[in-house]
Amino acid sequence: MGNRHVGRSRLNDGNRKAYRPPHSSDVMQNFTMELHLPYSNVDSKLRSLAGQAEGFGRFAIGGLHGALYRVTTLADDGPGSLRDGCRKKEPLWIIFEVSGTIELSSYVNVASYKTIDGRGQRVKLVGKGLRLKECEHVIICNLIFEGGRGHDIDGIQIKPKAQNIWIDRCSLSDYDDGLIDITRQSTDITISRCHFRNHDKTMLIGADASHTDDRCIRVTIHHCFFDGTRQRHPRVRFGKVHLYNNYTRNWGIYAVCASVEAQIFSQCNFYEAGQKAVAFKYYTEKAADRDQEASGLIRSEGDVFIDGTKHGLLSLSSETCVFHPCEYYETWTVEPPSDNLKHFLQHCVTLEVWDFPFLLTFKVSYSSTFYLSWELRFAQSHTATGMDEISSSSSPSFSPTTPVRGPEIDRHNPLIRDPRRISKLLSKPQAGEKKNDESGDGFAKETLKNDEEKTWSRSDDFISPPGSPDIFSTPLADIHLVAEDYKDANIQQQQQQDSSLSSSPPPMQVVVMRVSLHCRGCERKIRKHISKMEGVSSFNIDFAAKSVMIAGNITPLSVVSSISKVKNAHLSIEQVSSCTQGAQLQERG
Numbered sequence: 001m002g003n004r005h006v007g008r009s010r011l012n013d014g015n016r017k018a019y020r021p022p023h024s025s026d027v028m029q030n031f032t033m034e035l036h037l038p039y040s041n042v043d044s045k046l047r048s049l050a051g052q053a054e055g056f057g058r059f060a061i062g063g064l065h066g067a068l069y070r071v072t073t074l075a076d077d078g079p080g081s082l083r084d085g086c087r088k089k090e091p092l093w094i095i096f097e098v099s100g101t102i103e104l105s106s107y108v109n110v111a112s113y114k115t116i117d118g119r120g121q122r123v124k125l126v127g128k129g130l131r132l133k134e135c136e137h138v139i140i141c142n143l144i145f146e147g148g149r150g151h152d153i154d155g156i157q158i159k160p161k162a163q164n165i166w167i168d169r170c171s172l173s174d175y176d177d178g179l180i181d182i183t184r185q186s187t188d189i190t191i192s193r194c195h196f197r198n199h200d201k202t203m204l205i206g207a208d209a210s211h212t213d214d215r216c217i218r219v220t221i222h223h224c225f226f227d228g229t230r231q232r233h234p235r236v237r238f239g240k241v242h243l244y245n246n247y248t249r250n251w252g253i254y255a256v257c258a259s260v261e262a263q264i265f266s267q268c269n270f271y272e273a274g275q276k277a278v279a280f281k282y283y284t285e286k287a288a289d290r291d292q293e294a295s296g297l298i299r300s301e302g303d304v305f306i307d308g309t310k311h312g313l314l315s316l317s318s319e320t321c322v323f324h325p326c327e328y329y330e331t332w333t334v335e336p337p338s339d340n341l342k343h344f345l346q347h348c349v350t351l352e353v354w355d356f357p358f359l360l361t362f363k364v365s366y367s368s369t370f371y372l373s374w375e376l377r378f379a380q381s382h383t384a385t386g387m388d389e390i391s392s393s394s395s396p397s398f399s400p401t402t403p404v405r406g407p408e409i410d411r412h413n414p415l416i417r418d419p420r421r422i423s424k425l426l427s428k429p430q431a432g433e434k435k436n437d438e439s440g441d442g443f444a445k446e447t448l449k450n451d452e453e454k455t456w457s458r459s460d461d462f463i464s465p466p467g468s469p470d471i472f473s474t475p476l477a478d479i480h481l482v483a484e485d486y487k488d489a490n491i492q493q494q495q496q497q498d499s500s501l502s503s504s505p506p507p508m509q510v511v512v513m514r515v516s517l518h519c520r521g522c523e524r525k526i527r528k529h530i531s532k533m534e535g536v537s538s539f540n541i542d543f544a545a546k547s548v549m550i551a552g553n554i555t556p557l558s559v560v561s562s563i564s565k566v567k568n569a570h571l572s573i574e575q576v577s578s579c580t581q582g583a584q585l586q587e588r589g
Contacts, residue, residue: 034340035335035338035340035341035344036333036335037223037333037335037344038054038192038222038223038332038333039052039054039168039192039193043119046093046095046117047064047093047115049062049115049117049139049141049166049168050062050064050115050139051064053139053166053168053190053192054190054192054220054222054329054331054332054333055190055192055219055220055222055242055325055329055332056187056188056189056190056218056219056220056242056328056329057164057165057166057188057189057190057191057220058190058329059137059164059188060137060138060139060164060165060166060188060190061113061137061139061164062091062093062113062114062115062137062138062139062166063091063092063093063094063113063114063115063139064091064093064115065091065113066090066091066092066093066113066114067090067091067092067093068092068093068095069085069088069092069093069094069095070095070096070097071085071094071095071096071097071098071123072097072098073098074098074100074101074102075102076102076103076104076105081102082094082096082102082108082116083104083108085114086108086109086110086111086114086116086130087109087111088111089111089112090113091112091113091114092113092114092115093115093117094114094115094116094117095117095119095120096117096118096120096121096123097121098121098123099121099122099123100122100123100124101123101124101125101126102123102124102125102126103126103127104125104126104127104128104129105127105128106128107128107129107130107131107153107157108125108128108129108130108131109131109133110130110131110132110135110138110140111135112135112136112137112138113136113137113138114135114137114138114139115138115139115141116130116138116139116140116141116143117139117141117142118141118142118143119141119142122144123142123143123144124143124144124145124146125143125144125145125146125155126146126147126148127147127148127149128148128149128150128153129145129148129153129154129155129156129157129175130145130155130156130157131157132156132157132158132159132162132165132186133157133159133160133162134160134161134162135162136162136163136164136165137164137165138162138164138165138166139165139166139168140156140165140166140167140168140170141166141167141168141169141170142168142169142170143170143171144170144171144172145170145171145172145173145175145179146171146172146173146174147173147174147175148174148175148176148177149175149176150176151176151177152177153175153176153177154175154177154178154179154180154181155172155175155178155179155180156170156172156179156180156181157178157181158180158181158182158183158186158189159181159182159183159184159186159207160183160184160185160186161184161185161186162186162189163186163187163188163189164188164189165186165188165189165190166189166190166192167180167189167190167191167192167194168190168191168192168193168194169192169193169194170194170195171194171195171197172194172195172196172197172199173196173197173198173199174198174199175199177201178201178202178203178204178232179196179199179201179202179203179229180202180203181203181204181205181207182203182204182205182206182217182219182239183204183205183206183207183211183214184207184211184213184214185211185213185214185216185217186217187216187217187218187219187239188218189218189219189220190219190220190221190222191203191219191220191221191222191224192220192221192222192223192224193222193223193224193349194224194225194349195224195225195227195349196224196225196226196227196229196233197227197228197229198228198229199229199230200229200230200231200252201230201231201232201235202226202229202230202231202232202233202234203221203232203233203234203235204232204234204235205217205219205234205235205236205237205239205241205262206236206237206238206239206259206262207237208237209237209259209260209285209286209287209288210287210288211237211238211288212238212287212288212289214237214238214239215238215239215261216239216565217238217239217240218239218240218241218328219234219239219240219241219242220241220242220244220325220332221234221241221242221243221244221246222242222243222244222245222246222332222334223244223245223246223345223349224246224247224345224349225246225247225345225346225349226246226247226248226249226251226255227249227250227346228249228250228251228274229251230251230252230253231251231252231253231254231257232257233246233248233251233255233256234256234257235256235257235259235283236256236257236258236259236262236264236296237259237260237261237262237285237296238260238261238262238287239262239263240262240263240264240265240323241262241263241264241265242265242267242325242332243256243264243265243266243267243269244266244267244268244269244332244334245267245268245269245334245335245337245341245345246269246270246345247269247270247272247342247345247346247349248269248270248271248272248279249270249271249272249273249274249306250272250273250274250275251273251274251275251276251279252274252275252276253276253281254276254278254279254280254281254312255271255279255280256279256280256281256298257280257281257282257283257296258280258281258282258283258295258296258297258298259282259283259284259285259295259296260283260284260285260286260287260293260294260295260296261287261294261296262295262296262297263296263297263299263322263323264296264297264298264299264322265299265301265322265323265324265325266280266298266299266300266301266303267300267301267302267303267325267334268301268302268303268304268334268335268336268337269303269304269337270303270304270306270337270341270342270345271303271304271305271306271309271311272306272307272309273305273306273307273308273309273310277308277309277310278309278310278311278312279305279309279310279311279312280298280300280311280312280313281312282295282296282298282314283295283296297316297320297322298313298314298322299316299322300313302336302337303337304337318519319521320521321518321519321521321522321525324516324518326516327516327518327567327568328568509551509552509553509554509555509556510549510550510551511549511550511551511554511555511556511559511560511571512547512548512549512571513547513548513549513550513559513560513563513569513570513571514546514547514569514570514571515546515547515548515563515567515568515569516546516567516568516569517541517543517546517567520543522567523541523543525566525567526541526548526563526566526567527541529562529563529565529566530548530550530563533550533554533559533562535552535553535554536550536551536552536554537551537552537553538550538551538552539551548563548569556571
């Protein structure tokens, strides 16, 4: 993805990397080649979006492991409508076969594991918006939200307890409430390459000072264009927000606001004032569980304040601690705030109508032995830059240059790697299906009534499971053997994982972790958190070594999961089941 910002190479060393100044050019083709922009490969295949977000929403996989759902009507509801696809419980990759305006009479509730993919069409939602309520792993791409009317009507409303969300390349404007609101313990969200305009209260993160559980909120916003929107770019309560390579101009009240206990890291953004000169504001509020009022914290690194814009930053004392993104993710693609980047954000971060280089149709038949047979035909054939021309033969040969393999996805994403989770998502029998009791592998095995066929269209509709052989480059006669081999390997892997996770913890365990400790404030925060953990009998914090040792009736996974809510943590050595070592700890909880 070009030159990516790597936390360990630039930030952890304490040295500021010298940026290469770009060449000045007015030609779009030239300056886009000079910029290092994210997501250069997400449009190479239909499902390449999955697991590719940067920032806190990087684990969002959407409907990667689900079937394809086609929106064939612009009606508000009914078969083939957007609402009908979003409400279904199973994972789905939703695409549009029509362009136009969908007039919504009420919020469209989006269930978990959905990708709403507007690439290839121009789809506008008016009247109401999308609601992401208690869901996870949702990707929304290439949609227009415009003209939402009614009380508490947002373009995209994310509440409560939604997580692993990615909103990419959407255009939002003119709603009665917010364009995007993230509240009520919703977390791990990335908003990228979006265009916001013609609006007042643009983006709210954390709704009220009484919602103290919103301390879990984490959001990344990058490469977005806030074009003359009045305020909230965003306004934050409690949460942690990373802003980078955004362009905010001509606001009416402020650009960014940090309210009660918010932590905002603003990096290499453009702030160009209009009516009001000050970019950053601080609002003081009292959290429901605190005795004193407090505002939030803002840390600015590499930001550019244009044409007399005043930053309005308050100095940070040694006692205050603003999070750094490298505590949570190692890499992200950040550019120096150059004229080329500003021009790109102003003119290119708008809705794109993506035309895929080729469309494929697969007809896949399932049987009880998971034998796959399909007929492959080309619905459309194009020649695209950098891609070989695809023949329209009914029996194509799969050469190494034919781009039909599964997407390159983040192998560090536990939801993509874990076949047990995929089995949980996809193995539930649906209406018209019967459960295959003989199957034992971790991926979807459906026995369709009367061997009826499912038809999927566009490239990569059938995605090879992560880690599996490339079945598209395998002779048809060997497909059955490939599937059976993968099933056996998958069963063995699942049994090994189950046996390693199912053992009960011994009476006393010692867990040693590496934790991101940047200051004494971080140490105090970790100390306070550990003292409230159940089962902990003693612990020790080595600030110099950035190491934490905890002893008690605990498990390594539970400890790492708990500590990671406060600071980035990972196991440094295997757990030690020794009661004597726990007694030797120098510091008691």
